[in-house]
Amino acid sequence: MSEQDATLDEFVEEGESESTDSANIDPNTLDQEQFGPFTLSTPGEWTAKRLGDIKQLITRGKQPTYDDDGVPVINQECIYWDGWHFENLRYLEEDVAEGWKEKYFPESGDVIVNSTGQGTLGRAQVYPGDQRRAIDSHVTLLRTDEQLCPHFHRYFFESHLGQALLYSMCVNGSTGQIELSKTRLDLLPTPLPPLEEQRKIASVLYNVDQAIQKTEAVIEKIERLKQGLLDDLFTKGLSESNSLRPSPEDHPGLYKKERRQTIPSEWNVESLQNLCVENITYGIVQPGPHVEDGVPYINTEDMTDGDIPTEGLSRTSPEIAEKYSRSQIHAEELVVTIRATIGAVDQVPPELEGANLTRGTARVVPGDKVDNTFLLWAIRSNNFQSELDARVKGTTFDEINLDQLGKIPVPHPDIDEQDRIVDELSTIEERMENEESYLEQLKRLKQGLMQDLLSGEVRTTDVDIPVLDAVAQHG
Incomplete structure (x- = not known):
């Protein structure tokens, strides 16, 4: 530490x-x-002032004609709450940059704020001043006098109060097209x-x-x-x-070639379906309207990064769920996405015992030849995912059918x-x-x-x- x-x-x-x-x-x-309709509560040793009373400069940048090289230009993709992302810089032609006013080039300690778009507007960072860069028209530069520490100012912007004040006092436009108003920023109260x-x-x-x-x-x-x-x-x-075997290049006798991959010679290879104790199946075609106390079911979009949530799932009626009893899931079985996002996989948590699936996901029930968790990792491996990609079809969205999913080869050693x-x-x-x-x-x-x-x-x-x-x- x-x-x-x-x-x-x-x-x-x-x-x-x-x-x-x-x-x-x-x-x-x-x-x-009191600041108009807003009240700011502060301890006695603190004060508060409007930003316009302590500013040295508030300016939006200019809209450049971007080039492949030249003067770096800070845009909204450079500014996130977790820090600067200068890998997203764009570039302005050198000769054009010479005609830009100096106020469009931030100095060390300036606070740079994203200025357009719901959710993007209001993100702020303190400029490090380690390189000469310009700002484009979607960000605003704030330079204040010595009464305000830039890092304190930036954290105030990130706070719930700072964001609430910014969005309620300093924003023009409708949802999705909102803009930070330079004029209204002058009126923004800031604790000091x-x-x-x-x-x-x-x-x-x-x-x-x-x-x-x-x-x-x-x-x-x-x-x-x-x-x-x-x-x-x-x-x-x-x-x-329990150490990795030596590489196939150094010890080819320890390995064999199976389709597009090299595996240890004593391993077996069988199709995914042959390793399952039941047929792989997809879930409910039309779950119907949400039923508050109904049977939960898993959508493709629920499985972000493969994780299966235990709360907040949509629910269908017991009658519809019973009609699709073939896809009722049980603890430790596997669920694989087969539409849109292909190949996300995880085990069913105990909390979802008896839940169901939609047509965009498939139920996989391993048999005695493979451990459930081993098969989970096998499906996540690059070789399996490559086989999935080779079988994906679809025009409106990507999809793999159950027959093709079941045919994917799975190498496996003994238990x-x-x-x-x-x-x-x-x-x-x-x-x-x-x-x-x-x-x-x-x-x-x-x-x-x-x-x-x-x-x-x-x-x-x-x-x-x-x-x-x-x-x-x-x-």
Whole structure:
């Protein structure tokens, strides 16, 4: 753990302990500051001003004629809450850029805000100033005086209050075509704690953001490792010592060629249907209207990334579900998507015992030759997914019929090796789940801290929080 992480943990622990109750502000003692129809509540040492009273510059960018190379141009795809995405920069011809006014080139510490479109409008980041770039007409540059720390300002935009004020006060147009009004931005109220407190608040939230980004990077790394391990396990298998077998190039005698893939010589290959104890089947053709207390059923769109949700599913009448009893699902059976999004697969959770499917999904019931979880991973492997892709048909949407799905070959070792392969993949899956759970905790922590710190309900005044260099260098 870094010194910054330790400081963050100490602040959070102290903020939750009884010893720092004095840092929590009684809402009844907050000052009420009126801005037209809006009231902003702030502690006594804080003030609040309209953005127009503390601005140095508020400007929208220009609409460039884009080129393949030249001066980088910041657009809305560059600005997300998780940070800058400069991989999405576009480019302006050098000679055209020479005619642009200097105000269209942000400086270090400027806050850049997305300015068009529902859900996109309002995302903001502090410009690092590490390179000369222009801004296009879909983003707005905000430059304020020394009363406002840019990182504090950016986090206020991200808060529920900041977004509510922005959308209610500063937006023109109808849903889907909304625009941020530069004129109305002048009227936007902004809380102004003492500058040192702004920097402390920004440092705490910046620290959490850094932890979130590090955790996301770890998750991406584990995902790559998992996919690499999955490919290796389903081409090389595991030796008796639980290590991957040596490569086919070095030890060709250990392998055999089956269709388009090389597998260990002792493995068998059978069609998916032959490995099932029942016929593969799709679900209800027409589920009918939603029935509040009816039988839940799984749509293709429910299986995002293969996960089967246990709540929020559509429901059909018991009569329709009974008519399609062949596709009633049971715990640990597999569900595979066969329309639109092809090949997403997961096991049925116990909570969905007795639920059903739609025609866009298929029920797969493994027999004794393969472990259920082994077959799940086999379907997720690159070789199986490639076989799926080769069989996909359709004009309006992609689809694979049950006959073609059932014919896909599935290499498999004996049950003992299957179990060991499942253990290897389960271990890395558990690592992934732990990191994802930690990521969700961090995101909830950030939301809670923004609510408490940016409203002044919890103060940093008496807490030792070093101001981070990344925050201090921008004011």
